Amino acid sequence: MCYNTVIYVYIRCMKKHFKLYEGIRQIKNDLRAQMHTSTKKSFVVLVAGGSASGKTSMIAERIYKEHQKEALIMSMDNYYIGREHVEKLGITYDEPAALDLNLFFKHLKQLKSGKAIDMPIYDFQASKRSDKVQTVQPKQLIIVEGLYALHERLQKLGDYKVFVDLWTHGRMLRRIFRDVTRTGEKPGDILKYFSKVVEPKEYEHIEPTKKYADIVVENLYVPFVESRNSRHKETQLKYEVSPDIAKEVGRVVHSLGGIFVGEVFDQDLFLLANSRDLKKTDEIMRIRLIGLGRYILSYRGPKVKGKEFDARYGINFYIDYDTYTAFHSVYGHISKVLNKQRKNYFLKGFLISVDTFESGKVYLDIRVEDGSQKAVLESLLQNLGLSGRKPTTQTYLELIH
Secondary structure, three states: OOOOHHHHHHHHHHEEEEEHHHHHHHHHHOOOOHHHHHOOEEEEEEEEOOOOOOOHHHHHHHHHHHHHHEEEEEEEEHHEEHHHHHHHOOOOOHHHHOOOOHHHHHHHHHHOOOOOEEEEEOOOOOOOOEEEEEEEEOOOOOEEEEEOOOOOOOOHHOEEEEEOOOOOHHHHHHHHHHHHHHHHOOOOHHHHHHHHHHHHHHHHHHHHHHOOOOOEEEOOOHHEEEEEEHHOOEEEEEOOOOOOHHHHHHHHHHHHHOOOEEEEEEEEEEEEEEOOOOOHHHOEEEEEEEEOOOEEEEEEEEOOOOOOEEEEEEEEEEHHHHHHHHEEEEEHHEEEEEEEEEEEEEOOEEEEEEEEOOOEEEEEEEOOOOOOOOHHHHHHHHHHOOOOOOOOOOOOHHHHO
């Protein structure tokens, strides 16, 4: 119990929210103290949080490594019932009813009392339980991790409760980067499911359980590091040019063996995240309208340091109108709208665009893939009278007012 007669003890007891590494240290200290005095056969730690919040990799596994010989991790994912059950009830996988909470409660209670269990194994490829089970022996420390680890059915079995907190922006990007690699899904499909199902269910079923946690750990998205998980780096060389130089681009590209790709009208909607100041973190979230019902969502992480041009890790992919509206409703609002006429050319690994904005400003935008021929780029710039001129490192969001 906290006593405000000793103010520093009172403040210490009241503090519940921690940054990641401070929180990890606090959890380790709390567990050492509480397990040392506990007379229970097994001490249960419940670790909850939203999708891609890091509850497994950043919290549960770190606790396990601290107590390996005397600990086990129980993943609630193994207690999904399966696709037939979900379809029969007309629910999604992001609801408590998709799991067999009765069996999970029974098994956790058995382990806590010192009895072994036969834990089901869920087959994610087949979307059903495997025919096999895994015999799990009780341990002194039982770490439960899952979306609903702080569900009301399980709270009374938990001796220490952790909630891993992460805002929409970070959860969304981590989930896209993770699932593109892990499942091979298209990023547009991942975003649609996240926006229409995962995030609404997060606030309906998971976020309310935060208040039951003994400690809340903020596992913030770190853009300079985590944007690299997109595995795609885009380098842009951008020059403000005169209308006369802009008219010469097509001729020069053709003389060097390139082709004209087409001319389009783009409307770029730059978004502000509800929970994050993207200007401070040097991130860009943009939706580009490229025709009736066609949209491209682009995320670009912070500028790679030490470069004289704009190089960033990120991802670009098509989304449909339903995804656009769902994403916009849960993510944020529009900070700026830019309209431009764009002429596109392709030259030996370079995508070259001449962008004319409503203000009359014209820019030459050259996107470079790693391994592109530098000699070709130099010939292009030399023929346009731009050789030796440094490109701007600013984005259109910063340049066009």
